[in-house]
Amino acid sequence: MTGNSGKLFSILGPYTPAPWRERYSLSRLFFNFYLLVMGSFVAIAIFADFVISTAVKGITDDYTSRFMQGTIVLIEDELFRKPRSKWPQAIEALDQKFAYKLEIVDRWTLRLPPKQAEKLDNGELAIDAQGDVIYHRLKQTPQVLVVGPISPDHNPEYHRGLPLDLRISLLTWSLIGVCLAIVVWLWVHPVWRDLEAMRQTARALGEGLFEARAPTMRSSAFGPLAETLNGMAERIQRLIATQKELSSAISHELRTPIARIRFALEMLAESDAPAERERLWRLMEGDLEELDGLIDASLTYARFGREQPDLQLTAVDIALWLEEQVEATRLLARELDVEFDAAALPPMLYVELDRRTMPHAITNLLRNAMKYAKARILVSAEVKEDSIRVHVDDDGIGIPDEERERIFSPFTRLDRSRDRATGGYGLGLAIVQLVLEQHHGAASAGESPLGGARFTLAWPLSQNVTES
Numbered sequence: 001m002t003g004n005s006g007k008l009f010s011i012l013g014p015y016t017p018a019p020w021r022e023r024y025s026l027s028r029l030f031f032n033f034y035l036l037v038m039g040s041f042v043a044i045a046i047f048a049d050f051v052i053s054t055a056v057k058g059i060t061d062d063y064t065s066r067f068m069q070g071t072i073v074l075i076e077d078e079l080f081r082k083p084r085s086k087w088p089q090a091i092e093a094l095d096q097k098f099a100y101k102l103e104i105v106d107r108w109t110l111r112l113p114p115k116q117a118e119k120l121d122n123g124e125l126a127i128d129a130q131g132d133v134i135y136h137r138l139k140q141t142p143q144v145l146v147v148g149p150i151s152p153d154h155n156p157e158y159h160r161g162l163p164l165d166l167r168i169s170l171l172t173w174s175l176i177g178v179c180l181a182i183v184v185w186l187w188v189h190p191v192w193r194d195l196e197a198m199r200q201t202a203r204a205l206g207e208g209l210f211e212a213r214a215p216t217m218r219s220s221a222f223g224p225l226a227e228t229l230n231g232m233a234e235r236i237q238r239l240i241a242t243q244k245e246l247s248s249a250i251s252h253e254l255r256t257p258i259a260r261i262r263f264a265l266e267m268l269a270e271s272d273a274p275a276e277r278e279r280l281w282r283l284m285e286g287d288l289e290e291l292d293g294l295i296d297a298s299l300t301y302a303r304f305g306r307e308q309p310d311l312q313l314t315a316v317d318i319a320l321w322l323e324e325q326v327e328a329t330r331l332l333a334r335e336l337d338v339e340f341d342a343a344a345l346p347p348m349l350y351v352e353l354d355r356r357t358m359p360h361a362i363t364n365l366l367r368n369a370m371k372y373a374k375a376r377i378l379v380s381a382e383v384k385e386d387s388i389r390v391h392v393d394d395d396g397i398g399i400p401d402e403e404r405e406r407i408f409s410p411f412t413r414l415d416r417s418r419d420r421a422t423g424g425y426g427l428g429l430a431i432v433q434l435v436l437e438q439h440h441g442a443a444s445a446g447e448s449p450l451g452g453a454r455f456t457l458a459w460p461l462s463q464n465v466t467e468s
Contacts, residue, residue: 034184038177039423062173064179069125072136075102075419079138079145100148107142110135169388190218198222201229210237257287263445311354311438318351318381318388325362332367351388352462353439361435364428365392365455372396376450389440389458396452404445408433432457 075094082090087104088104095102110117112126112135120126126135133148194217204212211234214226264287265281271277319342327338369377381390393454397408400406408429427441442458448454 012335033188034181037184038180041180042173062237068134068147072125072134072145075145075147076136076138079081084141097344102136103146104143104221105146107137112145135240140340143269170265186205189223194218194222194226198229201233205229205236210240210380218301242380254291256289260284276386312356313352314355315350315352318349319345322362322379322381325359326366328361329366329370333370333377335375336370336373338366339376339378340376341342341380343378346383349383349388355437357438359459360433361432362392364432368428368455369394369396369453371453378450384458387460389456391449392455393450394452395448398447398451399445399453408443429455 079087079090091102091104112120116126120135120137123137136145138145140232198214201212201214211228212234217223217226261284264284268277323340326338330338369392373396376395380391433443434455436459439459444456446454
C-alpha cells in the first residue's frame with residue numbers, strides 16, 4: 001500500500017486548489033475577520049464616547065457658562081441703555097456683529113429641564129440639553145435672551161459643505177479603517193497560508209498519501225497542530241509498514257509448517273504401519289505447536305509495535321527482581337548452568353520499570369541464550385552513567401559484528417542451517433527492542449566474556465513519571 005500511494009503521490013503531486021478558489025477563500029476570511037474587528041472597534045468607540053460625554057457633560061456646561069458670562073452681561077447692558085420698544089432693533093443689530101444667533105423670547109415659551117429652568121428663574125445662565133444654546137433672563141422682565149447655537153456647525157454662517165466635526169470624524173475613521181485593514185491583512189495572510197497548508201496535508205492523508213507532511217508553520221499558534229498532524233502521519237505510515245512487513249513475513253513463515261502438515265497427511269493416508277503413522281502424528285503435532293508459537297509471537301510483537309502505552313512505572317529492588325526472573329526460567333534450561341551475579345550492583349538499588357512489559361525483555365533474552373549456549377548462561381547488572389545495564393551472556397557461537405544491529409529486526413535469523421526448534425521465529429529480540437524503547441532505553445548485542453554473545457539492556461534509573 002505504501003509503494004502504491006508513493007507512486008500515486010508522485011504522479012498526481014500534492015493537491016493544489018484552483019487560484020480563484022484560493023483568492024476567494026482568502027478574501028472571505030479577510031473580510032469576515034475585518035468586519036468583526038472593525039465592528040467591535042466601532043461599538044467600543046461609540047460606547048466609550050457616550051460614557052465620556054455623559055461624565056464630562058456637567059464640566060462642559062459649567063465651562064460654557066463661565067465662558068459666555070461676560071458676553072451676555074455686555075449684551076444685557078447694551079439693551080438696557082435703550083427703551084424696551086427698541087430692543088428688537090437693537091438685538092437685530094447686535095446679531096449682525098456676532099457669529100452666533102441672538103434673540104429675545106418670552107419666558108413662558110421655553111421648555112427646559114427642571115434643573116435648568118430653576119437656574120434660569122434664579123438669574124443664572126441656563127443651557128439646553130445639547131449644551132449649545134444659552135438662556136439668560138433679562139433682569140426684572142419676563143423676557144429671556146437666547147444665545148446660540150454657539151457651535152459653528154449649527155450656525156448657518158459656517159454651513160459650507162459638511163460640518164467640521166463630521167469631516168474630522170470621517171477623516172479619522174477612514175484612517176483608522178485603512179490602518180486596521182493593513183494590520184488585519186498582515187495577520188490573516190500567514191494564518192490563512194498555514195490553514196491552507198494543513199488542509200492540503202489533511203486532504204492528502206485522507207486520500208492515502210501518507211508521505212505528505214505539513215510544512216513549517218509561519219504562525220506559532222499552528223506549530224503544535226502541525227507537529228501533531230505530522231506525528232500522526234508518521235505513526236500511521238509506520239503502522240502500515242509494520243503490518244505489511246508482518247503480513248508478508250507471517251505468510252512466508254506459515255508456508256513451511258503447512259506444507260509439512262499437508263505432506264504428512266498424504267503419507268498418513270498411504271501408510272498402514274502403526275510405527276510410521278505414530279511418527280507422522282508426532283510430526284504434525286510439532287508443526288501445529290510451531291504454528292501456535294508463531295501466531296503467539298506475532299501477536300505479541302504487533303501489540304508492542306502499536307501505539308506505545310503509558311508505562312506503569314514502579315521502583316523495584318533490581319537485584320531481587322532479576323533473581324526472580326532468572327529463577328522463573330531456570331526450569332527451561334535443563335542441563336545448562338544459569339547463574340545470576342549481583343556483585344556490581346549497589347545494595348538495595350531501586351530502579352523504575354514496568355512490571356507488565358519488562359519481563360518480556362528478560363525472558364526473551366534468556367530463552368534466546370538457552371537456544372545457543374553450550375553449557376553456561378550468566379545474568380549480571382551494573383550502574384553506569386545514570387542508567388541500569390543488564391547483561392545476558394552465553395558461551396555459544398556468538399554474533400558476527402556486521403549482524404549485531406540487524407539481529408533486532410523482526411523475522412531475522414542468522415543461523416539458517418539450524419532447524420526451527422533452535423532458530424526460533426526471529427521475533428523475540430524485536431520484542432526486546434520495542435520494550436526497551438518504551439522505557440526510553442535500548443538493547444544491544446556484543447561479544448561475551450564467556451566466548452559467546454552478550455545482550456545488554458540499558459534504560460534510565462529514574463524517568464520522573466513514576467506511577468504506583
